[in-house]
Each structure stands twice: as C-alpha cells, then as structure tokens.
Amino acid sequence: MRRFRVPLLALTVGLVLADSAVVTLALPAILQRLHGTVPQIAWVLISFNLVLALCAVPAARLCDRFDPRICCAAGIALFAAASAACALAGSMELLIAARSVQALGGAFALVGSLELLVSVEGETRGVGWWIAAGVVGTAAGPVVGGLLTEAISWQAIFVVQVPVAILAVPAALSIRPVRTPTPQRHPPALAPNLxxxxxxxxxxxxxxxxxxxxxxxxxxxxxxxxxxxxxxxxxxxxxxxxxxxxxxxxxxxxxxxxxxxxxxxxxxxxxxxxxxxxxxxxxxxxxxxxxxxxxxxxxxxxxxxxxxxxxxxxxxxxxxxxxxxxxxxxxxxxxxxxxxxxxxxxxxxxxxxxxxxxxxxxxxxxxxxxxxxxxxxxxxxxxxxxxxxxxxxxxxxxxxxxxxxxxxxxxxxxxxxxxxxxxxxxxxxxxxxxxxxxxxxxxxx
Amino acid sequence: MSLAVRARSLALPLLALVLVAIVLVVQVANGGGRYAPSAVADPCTAPAPTRTPATLDALGQQLVLLGLDGAACRLGVSREALTLQLAQDHEDPSDAQVDALKAGMLDAIDRVKAAGALPPAADLVDQALDSADLNALVKLAIRALPDTVINRALPTDEVLRQAVENLDVRALLGDLDDSSQLGNLVTKAVTKAVEQTLVAQVRGLV
The missing domain is CATH 1.20.1250 (Growth Hormone; Chain: A;)
Known part of the structure; x- marks a missing residue:
C-alpha cells in the first residue's frame, strides 16, 4: 500500500477534477435516459462545479483544524458513494443531488490530498504531484467520459470512479500527516487566483x-x-x-x-x-x-x-x-x-x-x-x-x-x-x- | 534585469504570438470566418432560366419558383422568407401575397419567353390532353393536328398567361399541405387554358 498511496491520491485528485467536465459527452445520453430538460442538463455540470467552488475553502479550513487524514478519507468515501449514486440515479433531480454530494466529498478529498501528498513527498514534490494530477484530470475529463459513454454507457463514467476511490481511502488513512505549526495565516494570492x-x-x-x-x-x-x-x-x-x-x-x-x-x-x-x-x-x-x-x-x-x-x-x-x-x-x-x-x-x-x-x-x-x-x-x-x-x-x-x-x-x-x-x-x-x-x-x- | 535576460523572458510570449498568428492565418486563408449559412439571393435580380422544361409539371414548377421571385421582389422580402411565411402561416394568405404571386408568375412567363426557354405549345397540349375532361373524339382530333398547326394556333405564352389567370392562387397556397393537389391545380389550369385558347382560335376561324 505504501508504494501506491501517492499514485492513488494523485489519481483521486485527477478524478475529482476530471468530474468537472467528464459528463459533457454523456449529456445527450443522460438527457434521453432520464427524460430531462435542457436547463436541468446544464445543472448536471453547474451543480458539481458550484458546490466544489463553494466548499473547497471551508473544507480546507476543517482539514487545517482537524486531522487531514480523516478529512481526506471521509471526503473520498463520500465521493465514492455519491459516484455510485450518480450511476444509479433514476431521475434528473437525483443525479443533480448526487453530483452535488460528489462535489462536497471531492472538496474534502482535494484539499486533504494536498496536505497528505506534501507529508509523504515533501513540499516541492507533493505540491507538484497535486498540481500535475489536477491539470491532467481537468484536460482529460471530456476524453475519458466520451470514450466510456461510447464504449459502455454514461453510468460507466461514475462506476469506474468507485473502486479507485475505495482504494484511496486506506491509502489516505495510512499517511501520518506532518503537522507544522502555522502561526502565520496569509491572505489568498489575489492575482494568480483571479x-x-x-x-x-x-x-x-x-x-x-x-x-x-x-x-x-x-x-x-x-x-x-x-x-x-x-x-x-x-x-x-x-x-x-x-x-x-x-x-x-x-x-x-x-x-x-x-x-x-x-x-x-x-x-x-x-x-x-x-x-x-x-x-x-x-x-x-x-x-x-x-x-x-x-x-x-x-x-x-x-x-x-x-x-x-x-x-x-x-x-x-x-x-x-x-x-x-x-x-x-x-x-x-x-x-x-x-x-x-x-x-x-x-x-x-x-x-x-x-x-x-x-x-x-x-x-x-x-x-x-x-x-x-x-x-x-x-x-x-x-x-x-x-x-x-x-x-x-x-x-x-x-x-x-x-x-x-x-x-x-x-x-x-x-x-x-x-x-x-x-x-x-x-x-x-x-x-x-x-x-x-x-x-x-x-x-x- | 539585463537586456539579454529580458529578451529571453519575452521569447516565450513572442513564440506564442507567432504560433497563434500562423494558425489564424491558415484558418482564415482557407475560408475561416466565412463558414456560415449561404446568403439568400436578391429576388429582384434572380437569373432567367436557360433550360426548357421537358414536362408540364416541370414548367409549372419553374413558373411558380420564378413567380415566387417576382412576388418576393414586389413584397420586399426574400423568396425564401416569403415561402416560409406562406408555408408556416396558419391563416389564409393575404390579398397582397396572392396578387404578388399572380403578378410574379405573369412576369415569369415574359422572362422565360425572353430567354427563349418556353416549350412549344404542342408539347404542352399532348400532356394536357391526358388529363383534360374532353370528349374522346375531340382529344383524338386535336392529337391528329400536326405540331406546326398547334404551335401556330396556340402561342405558348398566351396559353400560360391564360393558365395563370385561371389558377386559383389562394387555393394553390391553401393546398400546400397536399403535394398531389398542387400538381393537379397547375395541370387543371393549363388544361383549361389550352381548351379556352383552342375554342377562341376556332371561334376566330368561324
């Protein structure tokens, strides 16, 4: 497990960020299968990104205050459960709700993974893993989603995330976080974030x-x-x-x-x-x-x-x-x-x-x-x-x-x-x- | 920062600009930006036909299409916009639309004649007789006439003008839903025009 915990956490970061756009090519199939409307289908995308945006900083504050292992593992577990719920959703309303929960779990998984990757790999390499996984996940999301939809079904997009996430839970729990006292609390970097x-x-x-x-x-x-x-x-x-x-x-x-x-x-x-x-x-x-x-x-x-x-x-x-x-x-x-x-x-x-x-x-x-x-x-x-x-x-x-x-x-x-x-x-x-x-x-x- | 360091740091943005420029130039040189729905033609400058229609159906269609051009020109809209209005409106066509289409079809006869693309009347008579409600003996007698006699007795443009006058344009527009009815109305109008012109010619002889 020790050898795989960094790749598993990086893969989880990539999966969560890929989820932002992973369903794009599946939207017509989802629209047809769940008899949704065009505004509802837009919310399948918006809900995930909005909840992730709203929850990322509060989740990070909780991770900072409590044990990041627990935050991260709980977030990944919630993300896995919500991914399974997305695959099983029988209506647009349920899918949108499950996507929101998926983003909530994803927020904890992302910020917790950052702390854990740095604990294992050190500052430079840990942050590097986290950033690289995010870039690859963001860019590859539509490709992976499209191929899974065409080869199997739109539900497969969510199903394949479950085992990866389940494996990542013990990987997160196995890392002992290196807690450094943080007397300084810096304001967010405005220019790069903007x-x-x-x-x-x-x-x-x-x-x-x-x-x-x-x-x-x-x-x-x-x-x-x-x-x-x-x-x-x-x-x-x-x-x-x-x-x-x-x-x-x-x-x-x-x-x-x-x-x-x-x-x-x-x-x-x-x-x-x-x-x-x-x-x-x-x-x-x-x-x-x-x-x-x-x-x-x-x-x-x-x-x-x-x-x-x-x-x-x-x-x-x-x-x-x-x-x-x-x-x-x-x-x-x-x-x-x-x-x-x-x-x-x-x-x-x-x-x-x-x-x-x-x-x-x-x-x-x-x-x-x-x-x-x-x-x-x-x-x-x-x-x-x-x-x-x-x-x-x-x-x-x-x-x-x-x-x-x-x-x-x-x-x-x-x-x-x-x-x-x-x-x-x-x-x-x-x-x-x-x-x-x-x-x-x-x-x- | 030294000049060399500054130049080196600017190399990447400059390279990016060059790459972007190359892609945009290639796209635009191959028609990028012009890939949009085809613009509709000005109905007032629609070209005259160059081919003579082989059948009555084709002639009728040609006159209706040219008539649409003329009507659209009169009404100040495109031929396509007028067609969509006529096809989509659930109400009856307006008097202005009916009058414009009739006038457009009459103009169309002149344009086809001027272009030398009107078929000889003998070609029309033969097809019109197939569906004409005439006595079989009369049909036989007309068919026995040499083409030259028919062409001299029945100037095509006059037959067609009479056909347009006979055509119930409002009914034609109202029956756009029924594709078979459309052909029937045009054929009936031409057949009746042939009969009327023939009767007028016979009366002239008497």
Whole structure:
C-alpha cells in the first residue's frame, strides 16, 4: 500500500477534477435516459462545479483544524458513494443531488490530498504531484467520459470512479500527516487566483462547448469527438518539457499560455469547415496554454503561503467559480446565437429545397418532413437526416434527394458553427483578460 | 534585469504570438470566418432560366419558383422568407401575397419567353390532353393536328398567361399541405387554358 498511496491520491485528485467536465459527452445520453430538460442538463455540470467552488475553502479550513487524514478519507468515501449514486440515479433531480454530494466529498478529498501528498513527498514534490494530477484530470475529463459513454454507457463514467476511490481511502488513512505549526495565516494570492478563474472560464469553451459543437453541431460520434478532444490533454502534457528548454520565468510562461489559450479559442471560432482536422491546431494551442498556465498559477497561489490546504482550497474555488461563471456567461450567449442562426439557416435550407432538381410533390413532402423535424428539435441543432428516411421518392430522383440531404446537412453544420462563434470569441477575450492580473507584479510580503 | 535576460523572458510570449498568428492565418486563408449559412439571393435580380422544361409539371414548377421571385421582389422580402411565411402561416394568405404571386408568375412567363426557354405549345397540349375532361373524339382530333398547326394556333405564352389567370392562387397556397393537389391545380389550369385558347382560335376561324 505504501508504494501506491501517492499514485492513488494523485489519481483521486485527477478524478475529482476530471468530474468537472467528464459528463459533457454523456449529456445527450443522460438527457434521453432520464427524460430531462435542457436547463436541468446544464445543472448536471453547474451543480458539481458550484458546490466544489463553494466548499473547497471551508473544507480546507476543517482539514487545517482537524486531522487531514480523516478529512481526506471521509471526503473520498463520500465521493465514492455519491459516484455510485450518480450511476444509479433514476431521475434528473437525483443525479443533480448526487453530483452535488460528489462535489462536497471531492472538496474534502482535494484539499486533504494536498496536505497528505506534501507529508509523504515533501513540499516541492507533493505540491507538484497535486498540481500535475489536477491539470491532467481537468484536460482529460471530456476524453475519458466520451470514450466510456461510447464504449459502455454514461453510468460507466461514475462506476469506474468507485473502486479507485475505495482504494484511496486506506491509502489516505495510512499517511501520518506532518503537522507544522502555522502561526502565520496569509491572505489568498489575489492575482494568480483571479487569473486562474478567468482562464478556467475561458477553458469552459474548449472543454464543454467544443465537445457540444463536435457532437451536436457537426454530428460526429461521441467516440470521434472524444478522440479529437484528446489533443488538449496531450498538448497540455507536452507543454512542460517543451517550455523547459526556453527557460522562461513562470510569469512569462503564464502570459504565453494565456495568449495561446486566447488564440486557440479565436481559431475555434473561425473553422473553414466542419472537418475535425480544423480543430486540431486550435486545440493544440489551447492544450499547450493550459499546460503552461494552470500549474504555474496554482504554484504561484500556493508558494510560501500558509495554511497550505486553505490556499489549495482557494485555487480550487477560483478555478471552479471560473467554470461556473464561464457556463453562466457562455451558455446564454450560445443559446441566443443558436436562436439567431435559425432564421438564416431556415432560409438557406428553403433555398436548397426550392432549387433542388426534384418534382414539386417531392419538394413539398421534403419541406413537410423538415418542418416536423425542426418543430421536434426546437432550441437544439436539428438533425435533419431522419426527415429523408420516411420519404417515398422515385428511384430516379433518389440521387437528387441524396444530394439535397448532404447540402442541407452542410447548411445545418454551417449554422451551428456560426452559433458557437460568439461564445468562442468571448472565451478568447476572457483568456486575454487573465493577462491583467498576470501583469501585476507580486510585492514582497 | 539585463537586456539579454529580458529578451529571453519575452521569447516565450513572442513564440506564442507567432504560433497563434500562423494558425489564424491558415484558418482564415482557407475560408475561416466565412463558414456560415449561404446568403439568400436578391429576388429582384434572380437569373432567367436557360433550360426548357421537358414536362408540364416541370414548367409549372419553374413558373411558380420564378413567380415566387417576382412576388418576393414586389413584397420586399426574400423568396425564401416569403415561402416560409406562406408555408408556416396558419391563416389564409393575404390579398397582397396572392396578387404578388399572380403578378410574379405573369412576369415569369415574359422572362422565360425572353430567354427563349418556353416549350412549344404542342408539347404542352399532348400532356394536357391526358388529363383534360374532353370528349374522346375531340382529344383524338386535336392529337391528329400536326405540331406546326398547334404551335401556330396556340402561342405558348398566351396559353400560360391564360393558365395563370385561371389558377386559383389562394387555393394553390391553401393546398400546400397536399403535394398531389398542387400538381393537379397547375395541370387543371393549363388544361383549361389550352381548351379556352383552342375554342377562341376556332371561334376566330368561324
């Protein structure tokens, strides 16, 4: 057990932070299985991030006052139980409640793990493990969730967390925490935490909206989307070895990372087509930026500040308030843009149907099938393909109908891309705003 | 901080900016930013047809589509917006919409004629007779006439103009739900126009 306790705790930290975005690719399946509404499905994401943001600092204060082993082990156990409850949830209300409890347990697990990792590995390595696990978990969440949903089911996302967490409980209890008297109580580091919050809000677009664009807008399978967004964690992992050669200061790394994230998000707003390849380079920029900012800023927020767990709690709170703010800002923008795109999309679709080389009767039948489909999928990016399956078209007209179907699909993808554009641009602006706190020089205390 | 250290510390942000610029330039050069729903055409400058329709159904469809352009131009909306209004409104079409569509279809006949894309009347008569409610002997007699005689006696544009006058546009718009009824109304209007023009020609001879 001694050999595995550090990896197990790091894995738990990664799991808790991956849970922030792990269900993104599973949302359509959850919506269908639990008969939820679109606002409810948004709360599956928001509830976890909001509770984690609200509870991280109070949990850290409790860990600081009492035994961090108990806090951490109890948090992991609660997280495991709530994960199992998420998998068994039979309604949206139960799932949202279980996600909230999962975040509560996760808050204790995260801040307790920081203290325990430092107790085992020492200050530098312990904090390094904690930060690295968080970066990998955050970046890999959508990929892992998407692959599990496609390969097994959305419930599998939660089921696989249970055994890992159960193993981590004795690992946490086996560590004797090194308690150092902390006469000093430093205030939270404002600039790095603010930059973390702004960058987390911006990354919401890459970790949530990009996945939605790929699956709902461009109609790629969840597996294809999951593999595509794996570029972000891979680039994030590559960032550190690449940057080390340049010998830049941590602040300049964070500045460069913010610029990369902003640039990648702007590039996602301007794809030349709906081909997955056009998202690779923008995602690589975002992943590199994520790998250069989140760990540097978290380290800056923790450096020389006591109590360590409380400042770890502040970084978690900043990041997840940022995610919630990102969701609350970007979702209405996206919804409004989607609504605004409906008019031009409908006109473009109408033009294609009117000009199609088909008989008038077939055009009317297609128009009716499309109209029914659009009415069924109000407030969503419509999937028009089923409208063509029910049509009775003469064999000689089938090629023209197939061409029309492809052209209509292209128009829908164009409209979806346009609908996501403003959200990506706003997210890019949020990443640039992070440069403001980064430009504040740290004064000596 | 020395100049060398300062330059070294700025290298990474500069490299980041260069990477971002490369990606954005490649995206924009390949059409990034222009990937949006196709813009609708101006109905007042819609191109004239270049191909002569082979069937009565195709001709009727061409006239209705060109008529939609003309009507949309008159009403100051796009052809697609007018189509969606007509298809989605649960109320009857307005008088302005009906009048605009009729006028648009009459304009369309002139435009198709000017483009030299009107089919000869003999082609229409044969198809119209298939569904015409005429005595079998009369149908036989008309079919026996040489095409040149029919084409001289029945100028296509006049037949079509008469067909548009006969067409119950309000009923046509009201029956958009029924795809078979749409074709029937157009065919009926053309058949009746053929009959009327033929009768007028015969009366002229008498």
């Amino acid at each position: 930059a973390l919050a702004l960058l987390s809000a911006a990354l919401t677009a890459a970790l949530f909206l990009l996945v939605l664009l790929l699956v709902e807008g461009w109609r790629h399978s969840p597996a294809a989307a999951a593999l595509t967004v794996s570029v972000i964690p891979l680039a994030a992992a590559a960032a550190r070895p690449l940057v080390r050669r340049l010998g830049a200061t941590p602040r300049m790394e964070a500045v460069a990372g913010s610029l990369l994230i902003a640039g990648g998000l702007v590039a996602l707003a301007l794809p030349p087509s709906a081909h997955l390849a056009w998202t690779i380079a923008p995602q690589a920029l975002i992943g590199l930026g994520l790998g250069m900012t989140v760990d540097r800023l978290t380290a800056a927020a923790l450096r020389d500040r006591l109590p360590r767990a409380v400042h770890g709690g502040w970084t978690i709170a900043a990041r997840h308030f940022g995610v919630v703010a990102g969701l609350l800002v970007l979702t209405p923008v996206f919804t409004a843009s989607l609504e605004a795109a409906q008019g031009p999309a409908q006109e473009a679709v109408t033009a294609l149907v009117l000009d199609a080389p088909l008989q008038a009767g077939d055009k009317v039948a297609i128009a009716h099938a499309l109209s029914d489909r659009l009415a069924d999928q109000h407030d969503q990016v419509p999937d028009l393909r089923p409208a063509f399956r029910s049509l009775d078209i003469a064999p000689e007209d089938r090629p023209a109908a197939d061409d029309l179907e492809r052209a209509l699909d292209d128009q829908v993808r164009r409209a979806a891309t346009r609908a996501f554009r403003d959200s990506f641009l706003i997210a890019g602006a949020l990443a640039l705003l992070a440069l403001i706190p980064l430009s504040v020089r740290r004064r000596s205390r």
